[in-house]
Amino acid sequence: MxxxxxxxxxxxxxxxxxxxxxxxxxxxxxxxxxxxxxxxxxxxxxxxxxxxxxxxxxxxxxxxxxxxxxxxxxxxxxxxxxxxxxxxxxxxxxxxxNAGKRNFHGLTINTRPVESSLVQKADSGVVLGTGHRHDAELREILANGTMAEAEIQYLEVLGCGHSGTVYKALHKPSNNVIAVKVMHLDISKEGVQKQIASELQILYKCDSPVIIGFYSAFFNEDRISFCTEFMDGGSLEIYKCIPETILGKMTISIVQGLNYLWSLKILHRDLKPSNILVNTQGEVKLCDFGVSAQLDRSIAETYIGTNAYMSPERVLGHEYGIPSEVWTLGIFLLEMATGRFPYPVTPRQQALSPIDLLQCIVHENPPTLSLDKYSQSFSDFVSQCMQKDPNARPPLIDLLQHTFLRMNDGALRQQEIATFICMKLQQLKLQGQTRGL
Structure with a gap:
């Protein structure tokens, strides 16, 4: 155009x-x-x-x-x-x-106690707030960085949102294509600080084939950049509707990823199609941990995440734990299987307002899969995930033993996912719907 x-x-x-x-x-x-x-x-x-x-x-x-x-x-x-x-x-x-209230880097000077700051700017460069609870760990992450801004050649924008802009980039010394998420630092906003700290710590801590790989992080002026693995299949958001058997094979990796995070006492809290990445090798990986919670107990009390995917207990503001991740998994599967978000419950209803949607999640019966179009095992798997009583939902580890996942596991699982991804990417390319892949 x-x-x-x-x-x-x-x-x-x-x-x-x-x-x-x-x-x-x-x-x-x-x-x-x-x-x-x-x-x-x-x-x-x-x-x-x-x-x-x-x-x-x-x-x-x-x-x-x-x-x-x-x-x-x-x-x-x-x-x-x-x-x-x-x-x-x-x-x-x-x-x-505003001259007089800004330092030479152009960052607003934070006049609150230092313990609430993620970073401060000084003439000598970037330093972490010495009173921050995770200061030592953040210092270690930044000190161990293996990439620098000068080594990065930005190729294309993959996406942007309120949390930052993601680029496809080339790491020139290794000639490897990577993804770089650039987030602006506003040290006057505590919520931004917590989001950056959470995502950086979790990326650094995780070491799993079902979690996006983390390479390095570095500061540049008023921005912090996270360098991660590039997934050439993009997010599941672009695939709209996925066949049951392929979705079952992908779900194995997703449940494994949620289980791995939980072994570290981490709740993802924002599982949705745009936060699940795939590549043409058939790998499926979780990403975007900006609202994740690292817990000392098995419950949380905060109201954070994408509202439409929240479990009833989260909508009501009650304590929640790993069962809330199981509910969100059910919503995700319904959306990817049918090609549309599962609320409102009946197709004839018009789109709901945010308030009506939350009321629907709490008071209406959960959506289900039709046995005319989907197998009994798939329907049962989703129904178990979407029990309104969190105590009635199975633990993540038990879901891996469900018939739906066991029948979709096997030596060729990754290869079959790869075949599907390559075929869909070719179709999307012909339709002009891919960018940066």
């Missing part, structure tokens, strides 16, 4: 919108900063934000992130063009520097 003229709307702190009609064939990061500087007049901005489909603010502070934003907006323009509608302006929110 050729770039058509469009409007960029710049939000200023004075509450005035500045509209900029763009006709250039290619817009660069420096172009935008120059226009923002003119719009802000006496203020300075080195970064800006835009909103994604979910309304989350995404920070843009580099050329690569600029191009990710433009790809996102071009897809909106194309959808509007196909439906005969006018595309909305691309709205930007400049992040204005």
């Amino acid at each position: 050729s770039l058509q003229p469009f409007i960029i709307r710049i939000k200023t702190q004075q509450g005035e919108d500045v509209d900029w009609t763009v006709q250039a064939p290619r817009l660069t990061y420096s172009d935008v900063l120059e226009v923002i500087a003119q719009a802000l007049q006496n203020n300075v901005s080195n970064t800006f934000e835009y909103e994604d489909d979910d309304g989350d603010r995404i920070i843009v502070s580099s050329e690569a992130e600029m191009q990710a934003m433009m790809s996102f907006y071009m897809s909106i323009m194309e959808e509007c063009s196909n439906s005969g509608k006018m595309a909305p302006p691309l709205t930007l929110y400049p992040r204005v520097n």
Whole structure:
């Protein structure tokens, strides 16, 4: 699709919108900063934000992130063009520097006690807050890093969201393709600190063929980058609907991954298709541990994760543990088997509001698989996962002995997954639905 003229709307702190009609064939990061500087007049901005489909603010502070934003907006323009509608302006929110309250790195200075900070910036470089509970472990992770920013060649944006941007990249010294997740550090936001600390610690701690491989982490200005294994099949989100037998073979790896995490007293808490990766070798691996919990006991009390996949006890704010992961596994299987999210329970119902969805999870009977389309063993497996009483759900380790998984295990399991992945990727490529794979 050729770039058509469009409007960029710049939000200023004075509450005035500045509209900029763009006709250039290619817009660069420096172009935008120059226009923002003119719009802000006496203020300075080195970064800006835009909103994604979910309304989350995404920070843009580099050329690569600029191009990710433009790809996102071009897809909106194309959808509007196909439906005969006018595309909305691309709205930007400049992040204005306030001299006297920012250090030379451009990070807001945190005036709270040091123990609540993940990192601080100093003239000598990046240092960890000395009072942080996991300080020693985080120091070890960063000290053991084997990759540096200068060694990374960014090839393509794989995806972006509120937690950061993921790139396909080349590690030049080894000539290996890797994935790099770049997260912006805002040391004034404790939730961001905890998310980064959680994901980094879990990636570093895990050593399993069913958990995404972790290579290194490093700081650069106001960003931290995680270098991980690249999975050339992408996430299961792009596959929409997966045949029962292939899904059963994949589920073995998923349950093994959840079991492995639980052996380390870790709850994933955000299991969904976009957080399960596959490759053309037939491997299936869990990723994205930003909201995972490392527990001293078998229960948790926080309300974190993707609401639509939450178990009834989590929706109600009750204590929860590994049975909540089993419920989410059932939701995931229903979605991947049928090609649609299983709520509302009957197909004729319209999409539910977030509040109605949570009410449905708590008060309605759980969705099930039709025996007309799916085997008795698969239907029973999902039904056991989706018992509303958490005590009635089987332990993860017992699920591996269920008939549905045992009948889909075997020496050729990985090869059959690989064949399916390669076939689907070819179909998606012909349809123009793959990117960075």
